[in-house]
Amino acid sequence: MTVGLFIPCYIDQFYPNAAIATLNLLSKLGITVKYPVNQTCCGQPMANSGFEHLTKGCNELFVDNFAEFDYIVSPSGSCVLHIKDHLHSEGHEGKAKSIRKKIYELTEFLTDIVKVEKLEARFPHKVGVHQSCHGQRGLMMSQMTELVAPFYSKPLQLLNMVQDLELINLNRPDECCGFGGTFCVAEEAVSAKMGKDRVADHLNNGAEYITAADMSCLMHMEGILRRQESGVKVIHIAEILNSEG
Structure with a gap:
């Protein structure tokens, strides 16, 4: 391959x-x-x-x-x-x-x-997972909460293989962060408010890191975290899955 x-x-x-x-x-x-x-x-x-x-x-x-x-x-x-x-x-x-x-x-x-069943990775931190709209509703990487259907999440399936990682529970697990590519330019105020709400959910539930499979969403939230002078960091899921702790 x-x-x-x-x-x-x-x-x-x-x-x-x-x-x-x-x-x-x-x-x-x-x-x-x-x-x-x-x-x-x-x-x-x-x-x-x-x-x-x-x-x-x-x-x-x-x-x-x-x-x-x-x-x-x-x-x-x-x-x-x-x-x-x-x-x-x-x-x-x-x-x-x-x-x-x-x-x-x-x-x-x-x-x-690849059908990965085991990863040699360690990340001893509390992590909040942001599921991007494109990934969830376009690529079907995780189940949508508004559907009465069995839950699944491909990112969570992999993160659960990482040693010492603690996944936090979010109040609104599949809420949009408001980035939306050029949407954040054309609708700046709406985008910023959505991003602040998304970040607050992670902060209120004790996240040390916010991860996602879309770095664009993380970039949007990182800007908000920096303006709030927060110590919470963003990290792409690949970096966690490849981490040795």
Whole structure:
């Protein structure tokens, strides 16, 4: 199995440790990982802003970089969902369709494809888990609380394998953080209030760290935590799953 590692632009620029942890974690599990050095933005910001017709270059580059791999894995649920739903290529539509079927967010890849049952990881802290909207409602990484259906959570399934980690209970476990990509720019006040509410739920329940499978949501909440001069930190789930304590 050869995996192409897709690292979204904002992780590459601002949170490289999440990318490094993803690579190291996959390698520890015996997976051959390659990183196409010419990759860049997947085009999601443009598409979300109503300019999908301008994403042709991003689409073609993505197909060129990732068509050859057995699987494509990324530490970003929102970017993965964008590729799954929107990647197309005028000249190579067959390759684009194939990519849409074999791209996975990291935790769903570990649970659904690798079927991880044990991790050698230790993280002795109280952790609150934020389930991003794209991951939950798009990739179906966890059950939605408004549905009368059995509970499941792929991120929690993996975090429960980490030694000494204490998961805290949230009052509203699948509430949106308010980031929403360009939404946080167009609706700044609403976005900020939603983020403050999301952060408060974690703080009120004793979190030392907030984790998620979407670094974009964590980036939004990190800004709020810093403005509040809070000691609570954000950390991508890959960093916890790869941690040795």
